[in-house]
Amino acid sequence: METFHEQMMFGDSLSVFLPNDAKDVSEIREIPDNQEVFTHSQTDQSVIFEILEYVKEDSHQHAMRTHFEDGCLSNEVGEDSEIITIEAVPADRIQMEHAECVWYLKGCQRVAKFNEDAKNTVEIHMALFRLPQFDSDILVTFNNPLEISPLSSSHAAVPVSAQPWTLQHFQCIVDSLKIINTDIFG
Structure with a gap:
């Protein structure tokens, strides 16, 4: 596995280790203030970090499902989505001491990019960090395209040397x- 580098985010309030081939999308286009977006330099993969309002549900699994469904609405996926698994992430794996718990979701969406008609099949991996003390959730989403339509603007040959x-x-x-500065939550 290639090396990682530390990336500061949200005005140096959060830090994370990203693969060296991760490119900051904010250098290319405007990104909402509550997001940080990084793409793979040679594939159509992306990782999105979002600071969101805490979802008050009767269980953490339902909160995870709510965030996934909100993403489906934003992507105008409709019925072309499925949740494969939702499970708790062991606390001893996580460096973020502020998180009450962390949940993982694996799903799939058939989604069009940039309002195109052509739909791509994208495997979705999500991690939900629950932060009730800040009335916030941090959602990390890894978009991993499995099948790209020949009619999609994303359809391009991935170099043989690319390591997805x-x-x-x-x-x-x-x-x-990790959270470096809790002032990010107001």
Whole structure:
């Protein structure tokens, strides 16, 4: 596995270790203030960090499902999505001491990029950090395209030398996420 580098985010309030080939999307286009987005330099993979309002549900699993469904609405996925698994992440793996708990979701979406008609099949990995003391959730989403439509703007040959990110990369990202300055929560 290639090396990682420490990346400061949200005005140096959070830190995470990202693969060296991660590119900061904010250098290319505007990103909402509550997000940090990084893409793989040679594939269509991305990792999104979002600071969101705490979802008050009767269980953490339902909160995870709510965030996934909100993402489906934002992506205009409709019925083209499925949740494969939702499970707790062992606390001893996580460096973020402020998190009450962390939940993992694996899902799949058939989604069009940039309002195109062509739909791509994207494997979704999410980690939800529950922070009730700050009335916030931190959601980390790894988008891993499995099938890209030939009609999609994303359809391009991936170089043979490209080393796509794996679930292990995502786990390292999730495990390394830390809050440096709690003032980010207001």
